[in-house]
Amino acid sequence: MTKANMKRIGILTSGGDAPGMNAAIRSVVLAAHHYHIDVVGFYHGYNGLIEPEYVQQSKVLTLADVNGIIHCGGTILKSARCPKMHTEQGLQAAADTLAAENIDALVVVGGDGSFTGLIALQAYWQGQVIGIPGTIDNDLAGTDFTIGFATAVNTAIEAIDKIRDTADAFERAFIVELMGRHSGHITFNVGIACAAEQVLSFENFSPQHATQTLVTIAKEIKQAQQERHSSYIIVIAENLWQGGATALAQQLQQQGIECTACVLGHIQRGGSPVAKDRILATKMGVAAVQALISSKSNIMIAEQHSAMCHITLAEAIKQGKLVSQQLVDAQQNILALTAQTQC
Amino acid sequence: MTKANMKRIGILTSGGDAPGMNAAIRSVVLAAHHYHIDVVGFYHGYNGLIEPEYVQQSKVLTLADVNGIIHCGGTILKSARCPKMHTEQGLQAAADTLAAENIDALVVVGGDGSFTGLIALQAYWQGQVIGIPGTIDNDLAGTDFTIGFATAVNTAIEAIDKIRDTADAFERAFIVELMGRHSGHITFNVGIACAAEQVLSFENFSPQHATQTLVTIAKEIKQAQQERHSSYIIVIAENLWQGGATALAQQLQQQGIECTACVLGHIQRGGSPVAKDRILATKMGVAAVQALISSKSNIMIAEQHSAMCHITLAEAIKQGKLVSQQLVDAQQNILALTAQTQC
Amino acid sequence: MTKANMKRIGILTSGGDAPGMNAAIRSVVLAAHHYHIDVVGFYHGYNGLIEPEYVQQSKVLTLADVNGIIHCGGTILKSARCPKMHTEQGLQAAADTLAAENIDALVVVGGDGSFTGLIALQAYWQGQVIGIPGTIDNDLAGTDFTIGFATAVNTAIEAIDKIRDTADAFERAFIVELMGRHSGHITFNVGIACAAEQVLSFENFSPQHATQTLVTIAKEIKQAQQERHSSYIIVIAENLWQGGATALAQQLQQQGIECTACVLGHIQRGGSPVAKDRILATKMGVAAVQALISSKSNIMIAEQHSAMCHITLAEAIKQGKLVSQQLVDAQQNILALTAQTQC
Amino acid sequence: MTKANMKRIGILTSGGDAPGMNAAIRSVVLAAHHYHIDVVGFYHGYNGLIEPEYVQQSKVLTLADVNGIIHCGGTILKSARCPKMHTEQGLQAAADTLAAENIDALVVVGGDGSFTGLIALQAYWQGQVIGIPGTIDNDLAGTDFTIGFATAVNTAIEAIDKIRDTADAFERAFIVELMGRHSGHITFNVGIACAAEQVLSFENFSPQHATQTLVTIAKEIKQAQQERHSSYIIVIAENLWQGGATALAQQLQQQGIECTACVLGHIQRGGSPVAKDRILATKMGVAAVQALISSKSNIMIAEQHSAMCHITLAEAIKQGKLVSQQLVDAQQNILALTAQTQC
Structure with a gap:
């Protein structure tokens, strides 16, 4: 799909909320607007694609909608867990909604559970899918940091x-x-x-x-x-x-x-995101839109050594990213040093 | 006792720590210094008067000791509960320490348990005693606010x-x-x-x-x-x-x-005290020293309508100060108003 | 005017913004809602009553409009200085708008300049007027504190x-x-x-x-x-x-x-208001609506010794409230004490 | 020089203070203590090596000295600019002090001016020298971040x-x-x-x-x-x-x-350092001591892609590190996007 074909992006936030999710939403909307693409916000995580009550809340996000939210905790799109995404009916319902709403691509801000859903959804829906890592736990592989961790x-x-x-x-x-x-x-x-x-x-x-x-x-x-x-x-x-x-x-x-x-x-x-999370979310939102325009799909936007990159969704969730041995060692050293003081 | 006779004030913090206790200690030391009075700090609450290990830690607090502490939570004098203050031996030991250290007056920053100890102590020791209300609970009678509540x-x-x-x-x-x-x-x-x-x-x-x-x-x-x-x-x-x-x-x-x-x-x-607590503690510390110079004893320094005043220790602790009916009503009103929104 | 007659309150924020203005707006809207009174918000201070562009922005504030704003700095009604309120034409235009909008009473959150306007307005308009002291300067007479000062x-x-x-x-x-x-x-x-x-x-x-x-x-x-x-x-x-x-x-x-x-x-x-300002604003908003229902006019809601009271607008602005001599003395004492340390 | 020979490290903070300097001092002292090395603190930047009044303030830093400082802004060792480090006499005086104090290695926490001094000093003194990048400006080459920037x-x-x-x-x-x-x-x-x-x-x-x-x-x-x-x-x-x-x-x-x-x-x-700066400073302090034990000298401790590394002092200061083009582009993109909203 090229830029010319990309008309409507859907976006939702899923799983535990993380500070900076709003900054990511804002960034996706601003970037998409720049490329003359509409962004439709779905509410309450994947439920926003499945539950009729929530589906009807979905709306095109305007620039005014995302003004003044970069510093707000939580998520203006609400979030939720969604057990139905583990069922055929749920996945089909989500796919149907995306088709009915003429969505070309779906951006999901969330963690590994959310990305598992995104992988599963692809068997039911042909649009592009992109994950943005938004979780305080920092437990996704392939990215140095997730939004909300800092x-x-x-x-x-x-x-x-x-x-x-x-x-x-x-x-x-x-x-x-x-x-x-x-x-x-x-x-x-x-x-x-x-x-x-x-x-x-x-x-x-x-x-x-x-x-x-x-x-x-x-x-x-x-x-x-x-x-x-x-x-x-x-x-x-x-x-x-x-x-x-x-x-x-x-x-x-x-x-x-x-x-x-x-x-x-x-x-x-909760709480207002620190600078790191605001900037990370802003860069990732822009990168997500640009990746979609470049016909990328089934990837998570990641940051490695301060630069944006892409990794497959499967890789992102395949194993909880470990704390670097260096950090564990540093802490152990410091502890050892402190313990030393007792002798 | 007149100013001329007042030579050494003892000070301790007792019970749960409250932000602003350090500001109170600083203020007592600065005010006493102005009147050429020494302030001896005792550590770990009343234990500092009873346990030999702690008694020997007691020291004259210098201006340098209280520099740069107005904004620090906790208490540089440490705090503790002290069950021995409910025993004759404990009270006698505390009185002996105060006598041995040539203390003319004792200032205690704490809550109602601490003031109960201060009342009891007077049967064993003849010096002046003054309480400064330091507790986050704001449950002392006769003062609009206690240090740490805000x-x-x-x-x-x-x-x-x-x-x-x-x-x-x-x-x-x-x-x-x-x-x-x-x-x-x-x-x-x-x-x-x-x-x-x-x-x-x-x-x-x-x-x-x-x-x-x-x-x-x-x-x-x-x-x-x-x-x-x-x-x-x-x-x-x-x-x-x-x-x-x-x-x-x-x-x-x-x-x-x-x-x-x-x-x-x-x-x-914990945490750095807000302005209200820093100012309250500073005013109360000065007021405590001035009250001692005016030969006051057995009182708690209090604030009523932004002005310093004195109430007896017995009154301060006799009944937990209630939340003003006005505030309860205000909150109930607001709740009622909110509830109204559901109809 | 009795409660039965009071149908529509107008509200605006004027002069320098102060943290807690939003809490005051919320409180007025919740309290008015409880008494089945509508609240019309006017934007950009008094300009919202005068400039046609802004007049047409005015709207009935819903409960949803004031949800989640108690902790936000600034003012959702915007603010501004308004030189036209010093002119006959400006005052007449404001009065005309209030009449055209069927406003029974006007609540203004602001400082002395704003209240001067409110006094002048009464020569042109017969509705009730109430001021709520919202200024970081705390320079209004008759109230211990103004919203935003803390x-x-x-x-x-x-x-x-x-x-x-x-x-x-x-x-x-x-x-x-x-x-x-x-x-x-x-x-x-x-x-x-x-x-x-x-x-x-x-x-x-x-x-x-x-x-x-x-x-x-x-x-x-x-x-x-x-x-x-x-x-x-x-x-x-x-x-x-x-x-x-x-x-x-x-x-x-x-x-x-x-x-x-x-x-x-x-x-x-700016910034999120501290608890003191949120509570003060909430109490004052309720008190303002209740005062209007009791047919009060030409007053400012004030707080004295933690209780709500009323003073006339003229008194509120007649002379900048001075810093209490007690506070000046306390500070001078502390300074003297500090200075002492240099000898 | 091997661990066995390393007996005394000198440390000072120089140039504009940066949040996290205290965390770095603490870390150097803890790590050195672990390896049975003393750390002598010099006060007021390089003046602490030159001005007799300050030289005599220098002292071995104990574990108690660095307890409870990780979260404090400023620097317990004080800081200052030091024009004399641009003169032969100043450099010689500094070298003489280091020799007289039996210092084997000098650690300087500061920015490019401080490291220029450290380079110059080596012509006058044979000990090992290590820089730790402490400046809010983040303008040192070879390290992703400097202490205080975040x-x-x-x-x-x-x-x-x-x-x-x-x-x-x-x-x-x-x-x-x-x-x-x-x-x-x-x-x-x-x-x-x-x-x-x-x-x-x-x-x-x-x-x-x-x-x-x-x-x-x-x-x-x-x-x-x-x-x-x-x-x-x-x-x-x-x-x-x-x-x-x-x-x-x-x-x-x-x-x-x-x-x-x-x-x-x-x-x-000023202000309490955020987590990033506390952790960076802690890791760098440990790394500095370990580098000294490994006989390293004339280097700055750096962080690249979350890992500690060394670069020469000359490289660190040779050219102000530029803002990454990626970040400039990201910001320009966002601006462009925002600007887009005006059309």
């Missing part, structure tokens, strides 16, 4: 900086549970940035060593409190420890350690 | 503004549990300021109506989602609902309402 | 906290010019809250002492740098010093003092 | 988000002058992230076209205001336009455009 990390460190004030005042241990689904990107970055005394994530912890880890940490906390008279903050990835931060806190208390669990939860999803 | 409210609304982004994106219900011990000041102020659809606090909820409340809220949420396609945020005071926000969320889910519980927890305690 | 103070201290980092790193003097038109509320509050070494405002400086002030400050800065090795921050009210902060910096440089001028400027106007 | 960009967008509120309320033009010395990194990134309608920087503007640029911009602003009824924000690099933002504003006013100049100034330097 903001989530900053939100978490601002929260932990506040917790540190109390931790220092009481020379107390806190366990802070961070989002990330099954990846440690948020946890490792936050751990380094807030000078956490301990980082527990998928990359450096295996469940069968839970008991041993517990004993080690309890010993370290006692040393920190008794020898350095200092606070001790553990950041821990969600879905890592059976029962989460709360269970870990109880188990440490059984070892005689006073400590408090904090689950940061959904404050990590 | 910051805690702002921290909470910034967090809920972020949660709102996700709530809006998913048209979902969130239950946010706020600190405040047994008072609703934080909850009501935050509820109004973040446009919460529902506020549950001691002033407008009684446990025997829990079941009925549950039904009402479930109905309201359904209406909000179905008729206004909007999110719904409940702010709820800690210690109010049996099992807290998590239990309430489960009970609502049993009513068929998808909802998510968020416990803001300790991020509400 | 946010502006916090914005300024966050900026100066950043400047302090550099000032400390270089042990350097900075002169920071703050808004406030002809009042020192922002300057004094910010000065105390950011621990400024010097505050220059209308309340403590007269131009005929400029030369002497210059010499004194130069001496103090030298002492600070040489004896305490510390930074030195002067906050100064706009419109106070001939040529502003830039001129003062040059004059100090001529005295051999290296220093840097910073004019904070318009960053002080 | 924070400065975020500080600027937060300020401009506030200015946008007022600009929108008045549909007004603002000109915001940003730091960056002679590079456009801050300006371009901020321009994209705050959706600026115009970006003026070294990469896309040459002074001989000033008159033409002025006419173009004036025309665009008029179109924006008249056709889109929108605000218009220009971000402009410092040192670009003769007379700066203020002069540009006056020249636009002469073209009949109402507009306001804002010089963000020193608020861009």
